[in-house]
């Protein structure tokens with residue numbers, strides 16, 4: 328990692344960037360020539376019809392998959408050849424991937440475990456006595472941020488689906504990521520859970536860069552300053568919600584699939 332080069336121009340503007348990113352499976356390109364630029368401090372969405380390449384793209388960013396072509400940069404640093412754990416240590420973390428929750432632990436215990444994990448950097452050097460109370464205080468603070476202040480002593484198994492996702496986000500935030508990747512955070516949620524989780528993501532986005540794959544386009548419209556639309560593995564267009572929603576090519580892409588814009 329010491330030898331990784333930092334491109335200072337892009338590091339100033341973009342927390343996350345890809346250049347000519349591509350992935351082929353037996354000759355079929357699921358992702359092709361993707362140039363993605365996620366501005367530092369923004370909430371950016373990656374959308375597209377089913378099979379557009381969003382999940383493959385996320386897997387390439389978090390190094391679950393190795394690219395066939397191109398490069399990935401985190402704050403200007405070339406992370407293309409690093410592994411998932413290494414990019415997590417550098418601050419690129421995908422929710423629901425590294426920080427799984429344990430069903431029989433309480434919310435407080437779950438977040439404490441995440442804070443104590445190898446990726447939690449802040450608590451290593453503290454003395455044992457102060458560490459326990461500081462860990463508890465930090466865990467409570469994180470649970471308050473995601474709206475689980477009243478659920479500290481409930482086990483993860485006792486939570487509603489929406490609150491489980493909130494707990495997962497709290498355990499991810501415990502890793503203090505610079506760039507947070509959220510993979511369909513409202514997937515499978517009932518209507519009643521979508522608004523609170525959207526509000527919570529908006530609150531935790533403060534001071535952070537977030538890249539989100541999300542099928543619910545009203546969630547995207549509420550949260551995201553920039554939207555990149557993928558189709559057949561390639562970038563179809565990029566812009567604000569209004570720009571992409573009124574783009575005839577985007578409308579055609581969505582009408583050709585099962586999704587609606």
Ligand SMILES: Nc1ncnc2c1ncn2[C@@H]1O[C@H](COP(=O)(O)OP(=O)(O)OP(=O)(O)O)[C@@H](O)[C@H]1O
Pocket residue numbers: 352356357375376377378379380381382383384
């Ligand atoms: N491991 C794999 N081997 C072969 N083909 C794959 C593999 N992973 C993905 N694909 C193909 O790549 C294309 C993009 O898939 P991907 O899952 O990235 O799309 P997506 O935009 O996330 O779709 P969805 O919205 O349905 O989750 C699809 O045609 C898919 O079948």
